[in-house]
Amino acid sequence: MKIPVIVCTLITITFAGLNQAEELKKEGVRISVARLLTEAQKYDGSTVCIQGELVGDIFRTRGGFWVNLLDKNQCIGLWIPDRLHPSISRLGRYQVRGDIVRVQGIFYRHCQKHHGGTDIHVVSWQTIFPGYEDREEVTGEEFLRVALFGIIGLCTVFLLNIISRRPSGSSHNGENQRAGSGLL
Amino acid sequence: MTSHEKKFSPLSDDIAESLAGNFSGNLLSSSSSNLRPLFVRNLLFHLSVFTMIPNFSREDIKIIGYYLGLIITALGFVLCFPLLVALFAQEWAALPDFLFAILICLIFGFALQTIFPVAEDINWRQGMCVVALTWVIAMFISAIPLYLSGHFLSYLDACFESMSAYATTGLVLIQDLDHLSLSHNFWRHLMCFVGGQGIILVGLIFLFRSSGALRMYIGEGRDARILPNIKSTARFIWLVSFTYLVLGSLLLAGILMMTGVSFPRAIFHGVCIFMAGWDTAGFAPQSLNILYYHNILFEVITVIFCFLGAVSFGVHYSVWTGHFRELRENYELRVLMASVMIVYLFTLVGFSKSISQFTGVGDFFRSTFYQLISGHTGVGFSNIPTSELAGWTELSLLGIIFAMGLGGCTNSTSGGIKALRVGLFIKSLRKEVKRFVYPEGASIEEHFHHQRDVLVDDQQVRTSMGLTISYTLLYLSGALVGTFLGYGFLPSLFESISASANVGLSVGITSPFMPNILKIWYIFQMWCGRLEFIAILILFRFFVTLGKK
Numbered sequence: 001m002k003i004p005v006i007v008c009t010l011i012t013i014t015f016a017g018l019n020q021a022e023e024l025k026k027e028g029v030r031i032s033v034a035r036l037l038t039e040a041q042k043y044d045g046s047t048v049c050i051q052g053e054l055v056g057d058i059f060r061t062r063g064g065f066w067v068n069l070l071d072k073n074q075c076i077g078l079w080i081p082d083r084l085h086p087s088i089s090r091l092g093r094y095q096v097r098g099d100i101v102r103v104q105g106i107f108y109r110h111c112q113k114h115h116g117g118t119d120i121h122v123v124s125w126q127t128i129f130p131g132y133e134d135r136e137e138v139t140g141e142e143f144l145r146v147a148l149f150g151i152i153g154l155c156t157v158f159l160l161n162i163i164s165r166r167p168s169g170s171s172h173n174g175e176n177q178r179a180g181s182g183l184l
Numbered sequence: 185m186t187s188h189e190k191k192f193s194p195l196s197d198d199i200a201e202s203l204a205g206n207f208s209g210n211l212l213s214s215s216s217s218n219l220r221p222l223f224v225r226n227l228l229f230h231l232s233v234f235t236m237i238p239n240f241s242r243e244d245i246k247i248i249g250y251y252l253g254l255i256i257t258a259l260g261f262v263l264c265f266p267l268l269v270a271l272f273a274q275e276w277a278a279l280p281d282f283l284f285a286i287l288i289c290l291i292f293g294f295a296l297q298t299i300f301p302v303a304e305d306i307n308w309r310q311g312m313c314v315v316a317l318t319w320v321i322a323m324f325i326s327a328i329p330l331y332l333s334g335h336f337l338s339y340l341d342a343c344f345e346s347m348s349a350y351a352t353t354g355l356v357l358i359q360d361l362d363h364l365s366l367s368h369n370f371w372r373h374l375m376c377f378v379g380g381q382g383i384i385l386v387g388l389i390f391l392f393r394s395s396g397a398l399r400m401y402i403g404e405g406r407d408a409r410i411l412p413n414i415k416s417t418a419r420f421i422w423l424v425s426f427t428y429l430v431l432g433s434l435l436l437a438g439i440l441m442m443t444g445v446s447f448p449r450a451i452f453h454g455v456c457i458f459m460a461g462w463d464t465a466g467f468a469p470q471s472l473n474i475l476y477y478h479n480i481l482f483e484v485i486t487v488i489f490c491f492l493g494a495v496s497f498g499v500h501y502s503v504w505t506g507h508f509r510e511l512r513e514n515y516e517l518r519v520l521m522a523s524v525m526i527v528y529l530f531t532l533v534g535f536s537k538s539i540s541q542f543t544g545v546g547d548f549f550r551s552t553f554y555q556l557i558s559g560h561t562g563v564g565f566s567n568i569p570t571s572e573l574a575g576w577t578e579l580s581l582l583g584i585i586f587a588m589g590l591g592g593c594t595n596s597t598s599g600g601i602k603a604l605r606v607g608l609f610i611k612s613l614r615k616e617v618k619r620f621v622y623p624e625g626a627s628i629e630e631h632f633h634h635q636r637d638v639l640v641d642d643q644q645v646r647t648s649m650g651l652t653i654s655y656t657l658l659y660l661s662g663a664l665v666g667t668f669l670g671y672g673f674l675p676s677l678f679e680s681i682s683a684s685a686n687v688g689l690s691v692g693i694t695s696p697f698m699p700n701i702l703k704i705w706y707i708f709q710m711w712c713g714r715l716e717f718i719a720i721l722i723l724f725r726f727f728v729t730l731g732k733k
Binding site for chain 2: 055
């Protein structure tokens with residue numbers, strides 16, 4: 001009785017393991033863009049899984065389009081075939097946070113299809129968090145401070161001008177008077 | 185005029201004028217029979233220059249203060265452009281940053297003009313001093329809106345970025361560039377344009393009526409008057425730059441629009457990339473630099489503008505006036521082309537063992553040639569990730585290092601030793617060889633064509649060698665500082681040359697987290713490299729005088 005149980009357990013574990021490995025292979029290696037670029041040789045041609053914010057613009061090309069993904073301080077280009085039809089709600093820009101996406105794709109250190117550029121050809125796509133507007137509140141206080149600074153500064157210059165224009169000595173020529181009457 | 189000035193002024197002007205003449209290859213002081221090693225002579229030359237410059241009088245300080253005030257006021261007007269962009273793009277949060285900087289310029293500028301009111305023309309020594317000081321003050325003021333944007337870890341980082349833009353270097357310390365406002369981003373690129381043309385050149389158009397303008401123009405590392413009148417020269421440079429700006433920006437924007445980018449975004453990117461390319465700065469509006477666009481045609485166009493930016497304005501003038509022969513005959517251009525080919529051979533040999541990593545000839549050429557041209561012309565655009573460049577073989581990196589160190593043409597927007605000086609060195613070597621081969625007493629002459637036929641003389645050669653050695657010492661100083669701080673020698677040398685020759689390529693050392701001392705040193709190197717030393721030596725003398733007083 002024991003032997004069939006052990007055999008069944010072993011078979012189940014093996015299948016589960018294989019299934020997991022298959023799943024991992026399908027999902028690709030989860031990796032940061034910084035590490036991917038630093039160890040580009042190691043991951044060249046393999047399926048990877050990266051996550052980050054979509055930033056900038058969309059560039060259309062034949063059969064697909066380009067978009068750039070920002071992961072912390074590192075960016076990488078994603079080439080997305082038209083057939084994937086990903087929905088992009090927002091791209092990261094000034095006061096806009098782009099969609100946070102998780103993509104799986106094949107990493108190419110020198111992509112043959114795209115004249116040797118470093119890129120990822122996206123295979124699957126998942127939006128983790130949609131983008132949103134991140135507007136900075138502008139208060140009148142800031143403008144007021146600048147205006148106050150300007151008024152005080154320009155008034156000081158005006159006063160300096162009045163002081164420096166005071167007649168000094170017996171200069172007859174206007175130019176000479178201007179030249180010689182500095183504060184120094 | 186004070187008695188002090190009566191005593192020193194004619195002499196000081198002579199010296200400063202002579203020093204300025206160095207840039208046009210007109211003068212060198214030591215005799216040809218001097219047998220001391222060249223670097224010793226160069227060191228002695230700089231020491232003697234420093235001690236030859238007499239103390240500054242009170243009148244000098246007043247004139248320097250007045251002209252400095254004028255230029256700072258002009259900078260305030262330049263700052264109105266990003267302010268307009270902020271208004272147009274409705275970036276209300278960015279408005280106070282620029283208003284604050286404009287007010288500082290106006291207050292500081294008017295205050296200096298009020299405190300030091302003069303009606304006298306500026307002399308060589310004062311002009312040089314104004315130029316060197318202007319660049320430092322412009323750096324500090326221009327960094328204010330950048331720092332207020334909140335994208336820099338410290339004010340020092342903002343100053344680094346600002347000097348990098350003005351000196352058209354292109355090394356960046358900005359954080360999260362992809363979320364920077366359009367107005368701040370535009371300001372980064374406008375600084376490249378203004379710095380590339382020359383901050384003083386902005387003033388030449390708007391402010392100065394005096395002949396003193398020439399003295400400041402030369403202080404910015406410009407070596408020749410293209411037209412007899414300095415103001416006409418300045419106008420011509422601006423005419424060329426604006427014409428190319430319009431054409432280049434439209435061309436780049438057109439390419440982007442073909443890929444579906446909206447018109448305003450395409451124009452913005454086109455203008456920014458053009459300003460950074462033409463002025464050999466290498467900034468880009470996005471963190472991926474040129475790789476962001478994923479467009480081979482876009483890269484080809486940028487290479488063309490890199491070249492145009494690295495060509496002397498004198499050659500531009502010849503072509504504009506229909507003298508196309510200049511393109512074929514100009515010696516400096518020929519040296520530049522030869523240099524590109526030789527240095528590229530270096531890179532090719534460096535990749536001989538690891539060429540298999542590339543998928544084809546086109547791929548290899550695109551990755552390597554683009555960096556080489558970018559380095560040689562001093563632009564600093566990159567179409568590969570920084571980590572990729574850092575992983576190049578040592579010999580390939582050396583190829584790029586040589587390219588960066590040599591630089592583009594004189595009287596262009598690029599930095600480095602410059603092709604004409606390399607060419608002069610080659611000509612002088614030929615002359616020396618001929619001296620041995622030809623019968624004793626034979627007249628040995630070497631000519632070259634650089635807008636006109638020029639006879640090589642020993643003075644020109646020594647001047648070129650002096651500057652070449654000065655650059656080499658500057659390159660090595662940064663490498664030593666980097667090595668001392670724990671970085672490898674080759675990466676340190678690469679980064680140091682990139683800063684000094686105003687290139688902007690990086691193998692990863694330049695980052696917001698590098699030591700502050702290295703940031704300050706790189707700022708100094710960018711400043712020295714852009715102004716070509718003499719104006720800075722005179723400024724040091726000015727500070728010594730102030731210290732004594």
